[in-house]
Amino acid sequence: MFQPGEVQVQKFGGSSMATPERILKVAERVAEQVRAGRRIVLVVSAMGDTTDELLALMARISHDPPLREVDQLAATGEIVSVSVTAAALTRVGVKAKSFIAPTLGIRTDDRFGSAEITAFERLGELATFVREGGVPVVAGYQGVTPHGDFTTLGRGGSDITAVALARDLGQKLCEKFTDEDGVYSADPRLVPTARKVWHLDYREMDALARYGNGILHPRAIAYAREAGIRIHVRSSFTREEGSVVGPDGDSRHLVKSLAVDRKQAVVTVEGLRHRPDTSEAPTAWVVALPFSPTAWEWRTFDGITGSLRVGFRLGEAFQALPALWELAAEHQAEEVRFASTPAVISIVGCGLEANPELVPRLLRPLQAIGIHPWLVDHRGVRLTLAVSRDGANEAIELLHRTILSL
Known part of the structure; x- marks a missing residue:
């Protein structure tokens, strides 16, 4: 053409x-x-x-x-x-x-x-x-x-x-x-010390887009990745260079950015046990439930307490409740609880995949001031933490300072 x-x-x-x-x-x-x-x-x-x-x-x-x-x-x-x-x-x-x-x-x-x-x-x-x-x-x-x-x-x-x-x-x-004149290490409205991230690879930007940074649509990133297209995110109101999303990120910074999502709900099924006729964990059962595979954002299972937690977009959670109630009844679970939005913080960077020891380095400062995330989900270039609303702002600022020090 x-x-x-x-x-x-x-x-x-x-x-x-x-x-x-x-x-x-x-x-x-x-x-x-x-x-x-x-x-x-x-x-x-x-x-x-x-x-x-x-x-x-x-x-x-x-x-x-x-x-x-x-x-x-x-x-x-x-x-x-x-x-x-x-x-x-x-x-x-x-x-x-x-x-x-x-x-x-x-x-x-x-x-x-x-x-x-x-x-x-x-x-x-x-x-x-x-x-x-x-x-x-x-x-x-x-x-x-x-x-x-x-x-x-x-x-x-x-x-x-x-x-x-x-x-x-x-x-x-x-x-x-x-x-906005690019992608930042955090939302500048929440963290005034946030710095611009000049280069991100597709996986990093996709993780940010899915977990709270709304600058780019995840499907646009997928199209760009398939076709090898770079996306330059820049301001409509200035002539400054912005952030470039492409096949290569900036290897100088192990962790690029954090995103915050306050529009999630958590459904907890307590007292859920493994079925004796299968080796599948309850987290795998979520995939088979009769709601959209894109409805849930994350899922965790504690094998000791039998607690299954599933995170949903707010609009999807109510639609998923009947299926989770049926799952609970089938396995004689103790109760199903619905909790409104926690603060879900996702930290993104290629260094998280290559250097898994970064995860405890990020968590340690939080634990030192008494913030204990009840979700820690590390997958590839993304580390997702869920904390209570009360400690969210303090956690965001502390995590951002830690990111800048890496």
Whole structure:
């Protein structure tokens, strides 16, 4: 389609598009690049909180709306943003045209709310427009089924659109512009001493994305990894370099960052015993339960007390409870308890995999001040700890200081 580097795919998120003034700033930034001879393909999200407002509207109408109808409504946010962005570009002297899912043929399956892109069926039209000097403005987040219904790719799905588009255009770089100027060693709003992380590999960024850092969508990272695409995360409001996610991280820092997730719930099944007819641990039984394999985030089992703990996203926990009650009844467990969100802290870095002795070094300072995580889950490049809400902020600050010292 194009040679690598011949086109730049740039994605601007909702915060970058929140007001008419910000949209005009985006247009001026793109116009500068076009005047410098660059070919740009834009992918944009809905303006500001538009998607949240649309979903809230649907929730006021129905507590259990058909998923198809939710997607037909949610997709309209991006239709607005591509139209006004194309108009803003035209105003500053750039030839521009909006492309929504039917226009570009962004074909997906019919899994409403979490659809997968299967093809860009009219990519040739977009390529022709680019070669004619135009800037296509593509609606992120949305697709269309073979039957013509709108679908959405899931929250943050514009990242997926941008990386998939870069891949199919033959590019090896995708730029994401947001209100943050990169990935930091912690959320600067929680930890003022956080430092920018200049380079992360795909596995590190995937772990951060799944466990509390919402800068990139995990599926966008998976697409990038498969195609060997680097993602440059940078600010919409400054010209500073940001963080680059790619096949190689920064080996100088063993641990890169920590992410905090306060939107999890924990279901505990107490007094659960191994079945005599199987060698499988109860943690393996969770996989076979009749709820989505992506519903749970982590699971642990204490063989001495028979305590099975499963961590869920808040919205998934209530749906999973009936299956866990059945599991408890089948194995004559003592009780099932539901606990609202703990603070789940995930520490990420390639050094955790190569140097497992780092784990006790990270835990020791917490234990010294009486913070004892009730979940310690070390897998590959990620160490996840769950602590009580009361000690969460102190734990975050202490862990961050320890990370910087490694």
